[in-house]
Amino acid sequence: MVILYPRGKISPLQEKLFCTLGGNIHTIAIDSDFDACQALVKQAFDDEELKQAIGLNSANPINISRLLAQICYYFEAVSQLPAAARQQLVVSVPSGNFGDLTAGLLAKSLGLPIKRFIAATNANDTVPRYLSNGEWAPNPTVATLSNAMDVSQPNNWPRVEELFRRKNWALPTLGFGAVSDDVTKATMHELEALGYTSEPHAAIAYRLLRDQLQPGEFGLFLGTAHPAKFKEGVEAILGKTLDLPEALAQRADLELLSHNFAPDFAQLRQFLMALPE
Numbered sequence: 132m133v134i135l136y137p138r139g140k141i142s143p144l145q146e147k148l149f150c151t152l153g154g155n156i157h158t159i160a161i162d163s164d165f166d167a168c169q170a171l172v173k174q175a176f177d178d179e180e181l182k183q184a185i186g187l188n189s190a191n192p193i194n195i196s197r198l199l200a201q202i203c204y205y206f207e208a209v210s211q212l213p214a215a216a217r218q219q220l221v222v223s224v225p226s227g228n229f230g231d232l233t234a235g236l237l238a239k240s241l242g243l244p245i246k247r248f249i250a251a252t253n254a255n256d257t258v259p260r261y262l263s264n265g266e267w268a269p270n271p272t273v274a275t276l277s278n279a280m281d282v283s284q285p286n287n288w289p290r291v292e293e294l295f296r297r298k299n300w301a302l303p304t305l306g307f308g309a310v311s312d313d314v315t316k317a318t319m320h321e322l323e324a325l326g327y328t329s330e331p332h333a334a335i336a337y338r339l340l341r342d343q344l345q346p347g348e349f350g351l352f353l354g355t356a357h358p359a360k361f362k363e364g365v366e367a368i369l370g371k372t373l374d375l376p377e378a379l380a381q382r383a384d385l386e387l388l389s390h391n392f393a394p395d396f397a398q399l400r401q402f403l404m405a406l407p408e
């Protein structure tokens with residue numbers, strides 16, 4: 132397994148989680164952003180010789196099997212709601228690559244009673260701008276507090292549009308919005324006062340839900356990471372210390388085993404070709 136990630140653009144603990152494993156898990160820090168990592172992966176898939184030579188397959192979140200697994204938590208969440216809420220349910224999804232949102236739409240297409248979704252992004256707002264003016268115009272990716280959503284060319288967006296088309300759902304029923312870092316911080320404080328310690332991604336989803344929920348609707352927002360995964364940022368914003376859950380604590384002091392590459396396909400290709408069978 133080879134994992135690419137943008138150097139210095141994920142949280143230190145996030146990096147520890149998967150870059151300390153070793154064995155047959157190779158991690159490569161790319162000197163660029165998430166979009167550059169995705170472009171390298173796509174280049175690898177366009178390289179027939181490489182694909183054949185190493186039996187290339189993808190995961191996270193290009194591979195549909197990742198989305199299939201993500202469908203389950205929508206069913207789990209809805210199963211915990213009172214029956215009345217299920218008739219008027221609005222789900223707000225923090226979105227970067229739009230994998231979670233695609234999984235939610237797949238859950239709805241399987242029959243899960245979700246009235247509508249809200250696609251919530253940070254300042255990397257290609258999709259909210261597209262939904263408001265019909266123009267697909269990605270800007271350069273900018274670094275934000277919700278760094279797992281720092282994606283300006285989301286891979287799963289074509290799947291979202293295709294699902295709406297096939298199911299005859301009107302795209303304008305999809306709620307959307309982009310939340311700045313300042314508003315994200317204020318919203319984390321708001322959630323803290325309500326007794327919920329949130330990391331920045333979930334706070335963005337909550338913010339748009341609370342701003343856009345209509346009378347009679349019932350809201351649900353996704354938060355897909357423990358706040359300690361973004362410990363430094365969350366502690367600085369909320370001014371409190373977070374305990375590490377066991378799985379994170381075990382890895383926090385291990386050595387990083389990552390390679391460091393430029394965003395250069397030739398270098399990646401050479402590395403992949405040299406991997407042992």
Ligand SMILES: Cc1ncc(COP(=O)(O)O)c(C=O)c1O
Nearest residue numbers: 226227228229230231279332356
């Ligand atoms: C904590 C968190 N929230 C939200 C997202 C966005 O999910 P997606 O890329 O499927 O839109 C991610 C993606 O890695 C994430 O790590």
